Amino acid sequence: MTAAAAHLGMLPLHRAPSAGELLAIPYFDKRDNADHGVITLMGVDECGNEICFVGQRGASRMLENLVHGLARHFDIPSGEYKLVNVLNKVNTSMRIGGTMSRRFKWINAGRPLVAWGTVRAYDKIIKLVRLVRARECR
Amino acid sequence: MKRVIYYNDTGFPFAVLAAAIRSGRLPADRPPGRGEVKEVLLCYGLGGGDASVYDLGRGSGDEKCLALWTKGNGDMVTRAINSFLGLFHIHDYELVRLNCRRTPLLGLGVWLSRFPGLKAAGYSLIHRCVANVYRELAEAARRGTEP
Numbered sequence: 425m426t427a428a429a430a431h432l433g434m435l436p437l438h439r440a441p442s443a444g445e446l447l448a449i450p451y452f453d454k455r456d457n458a459d460h461g462v463i464t465l466m467g468v469d470e471c472g473n474e475i476c477f478v479g480q481r482g483a484s485r486m487l488e489n490l491v492h493g494l495a496r497h498f499d500i501p502s503g504e505y506k507l508v509n510v511l512n513k514v515n516t517s518m519r520i521g522g523t524m525s526r527r528f529k530w531i532n533a534g535r536p537l538v539a540w541g542t543v544r545a546y547d548k549i550i551k552l553v554r555l556v557r558a559r560e561c562r
Numbered sequence: 563m564k565r566v567i568y569y570n571d572t573g574f575p576f577a578v579l580a581a582a583i584r585s586g587r588l589p590a591d592r593p594p595g596r597g598e599v600k601e602v603l604l605c606y607g608l609g610g611g612d613a614s615v616y617d618l619g620r621g622s623g624d625e626k627c628l629a630l631w632t633k634g635n636g637d638m639v640t641r642a643i644n645s646f647l648g649l650f651h652i653h654d655y656e657l658v659r660l661n662c663r664r665t666p667l668l669g670l671g672v673w674l675s676r677f678p679g680l681k682a683a684g685y686s687l688i689h690r691c692v693a694n695v696y697r698e699l700a701e702a703a704r705r706g707t708e709p
Binding site for chain 2: 458459460461462463464465474476478480481483485486487489490491493494496497498500504505
């Protein structure tokens with residue numbers, strides 16, 4: 425979601441965002457277990473690409489197999505979509521904070537921890553976003 | 563062309579069996595023989611399920627019979643399939659979730675089938691467990707053909 429927001433220009437591309445900027449993103453730390461798997465449209469970038477995000481409970485391989493398999497059997501050209509796995513950019517603070525906030529509903533303690541972790545991981549996330557934007561907006 | 567997607571999240575390919583029934587690779591009106599079940603399972607493996615999508619052929623109405631299975635996360639799989647296909651405005655499909663349970667005996671059969679000397683015993687156990695739920699599988703396979 426953070427990567428999608430950065431791609432769409434909702435977050436700065438050249439500096440780490442503040443916790444306030446992160447919390448202002450739609451859906452940030454607001455999706456529950458029951459939302460995992462829902463591919464949600466976040467917006468359309470300047471090149472006309474629809475930017476979506478999906479939570480996948482750490483099962484990124486499963487989701488990739490599923491999406492590629494469906495595309496193959498439903499004749500969706502592989503160039504029509506691109507999966508970008510951001511899971512390996514997620515750090516421990518984000519995981520712990522996310523679990524506290526979403527699973528145990530300790531929002532007051534969990535959400536600031538997620539935001540702090542996201543700020544710390546932002547450099548890695550933004551590098552990936554820049555790479556994707558460069559490829560997709562050629 | 564309509565697609566019927568069978569899936570289950572118990573870590574055993576019940577979905578493959580249901581799709582095979584739908585496409586006529588397994589009988590719908592009688593329990594299958596040991597060799598029939600083994601033949602189908604050998605083609606698609608007995609692993610825990612990584613959500614790969616398999617094509618089991620065409621049904622009587624020329625619909626494509628697809629199958630996938632996972633170990634857990636069935637709710638997430640439902641949402642991912644519906645939302646991904648929804649993004650491309652594809653609505654000509656039917657999703658059939660199977661609720662057959664993976665019993666300890668079935669798990670034992672799968673485990674035994676990994677060892678060369680115990681393969682026959684493993685598949686025999688698997689066949690026995692599949693035969694117990696076969697009526698349920700055949701009913702699930704029929705779903706989607708009825709209005």
